[in-house]
Amino acid sequence: MKHLLSILLLFTCCNIYGQVELKKQKNISRMGIPYGNYSGITHVEGDLYAIVSDKDEADGFHFLNIDINLETGKIKNVAISEPAKFKENLERVRQSRQNQRDTEGICYRKDSNSFFISGEADQQILEYSFEGLPTGKSLSIPVEFSVDNINTNRGFEALTYNGNTHLFWTTTELPLKLNSDNTIKLQSFSDDLQPQRQFYYKIEYPLLNKKASNFVYGVPDLLALDDGRLIVVEREVVVTYKYLGSYCIVKLYIVNPNENIHESTILQKTLLAEFKTKLAIGKMNFANYEGICIGPKLNDGRQTIILINDSQNGEGNKLYRAKDYLKVIVLDKIVTKDDE
Numbered sequence: 001m002k003h004l005l006s007i008l009l010l011f012t013c014c015n016i017y018g019q020v021e022l023k024k025q026k027n028i029s030r031m032g033i034p035y036g037n038y039s040g041i042t043h044v045e046g047d048l049y050a051i052v053s054d055k056d057e058a059d060g061f062h063f064l065n066i067d068i069n070l071e072t073g074k075i076k077n078v079a080i081s082e083p084a085k086f087k088e089n090l091e092r093v094r095q096s097r098q099n100q101r102d103t104e105g106i107c108y109r110k111d112s113n114s115f116f117i118s119g120e121a122d123q124q125i126l127e128y129s130f131e132g133l134p135t136g137k138s139l140s141i142p143v144e145f146s147v148d149n150i151n152t153n154r155g156f157e158a159l160t161y162n163g164n165t166h167l168f169w170t171t172t173e174l175p176l177k178l179n180s181d182n183t184i185k186l187q188s189f190s191d192d193l194q195p196q197r198q199f200y201y202k203i204e205y206p207l208l209n210k211k212a213s214n215f216v217y218g219v220p221d222l223l224a225l226d227d228g229r230l231i232v233v234e235r236e237v238v239v240t241y242k243y244l245g246s247y248c249i250v251k252l253y254i255v256n257p258n259e260n261i262h263e264s265t266i267l268q269k270t271l272l273a274e275f276k277t278k279l280a281i282g283k284m285n286f287a288n289y290e291g292i293c294i295g296p297k298l299n300d301g302r303q304t305i306i307l308i309n310d311s312q313n314g315e316g317n318k319l320y321r322a323k324d325y326l327k328v329i330v331l332d333k334i335v336t337k338d339d340e
Helices: 002-017 084-096
Strands: 020-022 038-045 048-053 062-068 075-080 103-109 114-119 124-129 134-138 156-162 167-172 183-189 195-202 212-224 230-240 247-255 269-280 289-297 303-309 325-331
Touching: 020 269, 038 114, 038 156, 038 303, 048 103, 048 289, 062 289, 075 325, 103 289, 114 156, 124 156, 167 212, 183 212, 230 289, 247 289, 289 325
Parallel strands: 038 103, 038 289, 103 156, 156 212, 212 289
Antiparallel strands: 020 325, 038 048, 048 062, 062 075, 103 114, 114 124, 124 134, 156 167, 167 183, 183 195, 212 230, 230 247, 247 269, 289 303, 303 325
């Protein structure tokens, strides 16, 4: 019965959004990318992307070139792409102050040619120039999202911006102290950096696992689409005492804040894709995916999205060490402004 329900759910998703194709995750550690704590990713232009690490020495970001085959959607190559001036600025930031923000999410705004980065420790979303330096500007965060109102280390991870809707979106990983029933608030901001509309979203309850030495779940990131809809990433991570048996379940849901509903109503969500990574005998593909961004359109018109995982700087033991991965998901049809 459970298997039948899964098939019916997948069929429903395919009817609404087209066939979802999950590409095999790519180990970027093998491509010369150093082990890290990569928690966010955003598209800049062409094959240029920016990523953020939550335990970087400075609260900045790094550039990657991600070369994707436009016929198949597979990742061909990934390389660090940082000019000398950017590296110089990053070093200046490192020397001037250490990263105490726990930087988690990142988005790029083309109109200002700048990046915005969310901090889970300070509950702030600050702007950085393309050259990697803080501009002094930030999103105006409502008081309800202050450090005092979040559960420890469960604040702003998610951050996204869409140039067509001119909206930023963020949320907390888990509900605020004042909220209950596993419900979080999706908060939008306009180009003037001021808060706009807010919507409730209910997170799926996690499975219980008594063997876990470390267990986390919640919403690590969002992706704003051109038509105003959002893709919400939910993930559940279980790490066992000896690592064997560890797993991560990732679910992508799509919601539509444009629907004519009251802001106090919980958004309806539809499952877009689901997959599981694990550390088991014969299957060592464990990856804790925390970041998502838009990828290129393939030659046949299908849209790609890219996920990045946090390996905790290659955490592990003598037998196994976590890897840094990128994963491409290909969607048949996501309506964009150009398609209208």
